[in-house]
Amino acid sequence: MPRCASAWRATSPPCDRAAVSEWWTYTPADFLMFAPRIYWRLFEALNRGTWPAAVLAPLAGLAWLAWVQREAARPGPRAATLAAVGLALAWAASALAFLKPLLAPIHWPADHVVPWFVVQAALLLVMAAAGGLRAAPWAVQRRAGLVLLGYALLLHPLWPLLDGRPWRQAEVFGLAPDPTAIATLGVLQLLQATTPSRRWLCRAAWALPLGWCVLSAATLWTMGSAQGGAPAGAVVLALLARGRRSL
């Protein structure tokens, strides 16, 4: 069984050298400490507790997407800055409205992820403030970005309907971590940094969305949910598109 830390309690948990030495005996299922039905209902609580943000956040994302689609060199510097600010808010909201109050009580490792979400939000704000972003010129990357962004905003919330769960459990961009991470991968595909320092910022901004998607895919597959294919597919598509950006 897993070890280390729990946000739920006053005392924090342990890491044991002897126990860690048996790490190879653990499987992903050993780390799943909640029932799927409880996990899915967290999103119902999230949407209810943040209403009407559950509708407004994806609408804001769609409005941004519609705006940049009308520009010839899309997205322009203003749209890039706005996207970075919007994504920063989304990561912060995912951490403070979902990870910390809802997920961490039933899954203590989530408590350790919260600071990283806040760092991601700060990184995106620094990118927005620093400027120097413009539309990526590579067609493959742009198409992949639009696919990822469109999926995160429009299709990802439909998973409950495919699973036979209530639509109230929809995971929406701006509040739920998965569509937020996938949308971030999409936006990052659409942008290009103009200077080496900005380029490093952009590269750093890829790390957490990719890492979260891998973690989420593993969790969902361990839960027996086909939905794990969504974050996993997003990672594959994002990396493939980046690898072929010269086309």
Place this chain on the structure above:
Amino acid sequence: MQGASDLRLRRRTLIGAALAGLLPPAVAVPPLTRPIPSSGEALPLVGLGSWITFNVGQDLQARAQCVEVVRAFFAAGGRMIDSSPMYGSSQPTIGYALAQLGMPKALFSAEKVWTGDAARGALQIEASRAFWGVPRFDLLQVHNLLAWQQQLPALFEMKAAGRLRYVGITTSEGRRHAEIEQLMRTQPIDFVQISYNLLDREVEQRILPLAQERGIAVIVNRPFREGALLRQLAKHPIPGWAAEIDCRHWAQVALKFVVTHPAVTCAIPATSQVAHLQQNMAAARGPQPDAALRQRMARDVAAL
């Protein structure tokens, strides 16, 4: 000690079987018990675990279901509820249920200490106690042997001071059995908690005989392999011999196999459903398999 235990089990079996025809089974027939070797205190053969099932966070609907499970558990004569600081929000859920039920007097509270920092052990135990809302725990176990060198002396000290009744150690899924054996031989523990089920039977070789020899009570976790065993067995019809021991569900077969090992004191299956809880508790009633039938049960299930 074990001979007396078997006698008591047999006597209870006969009384239970006699009463079974006269009284509603889930309410009036007391479950079979085994004595804790170090004290003689009787514990029902089936307790209640809380891994995953009681980790429901702030979900009010799920919390209410947990209250009903705990209510049904005590109504069926249950006593031991087991949890750990590692189980997310299970402790507050148990505390909520106990408070809703007016803190049932039958409760035997089994908790764990799970921290590598000896100084934090006491704080963690106090936080756990506050979650449960009990004045003290009946049993505290060193979870997965984590920092047992520091934690066990602290628990023995609590026991000596009257702030704890029993001390134990735990492991699961067959891990660290060599250390478990060593501690069973060298430390004055009252309980050992291990994984044991129809398919995972390694403990039959050394740990269970050692527990009998040393007079250590045995709690069995994962009697259903977290449900995987039952999902596997559900694909097959229940064997004819199950009727001989009044088993109508695979869960009862699996539990009766586990709790009738002479070294086992109780098993702690976890569930979030009242119907399953009642099936589980029914395994602590009625006729139990003898050694020959136990062998057949293991053989037949392994062959499925």
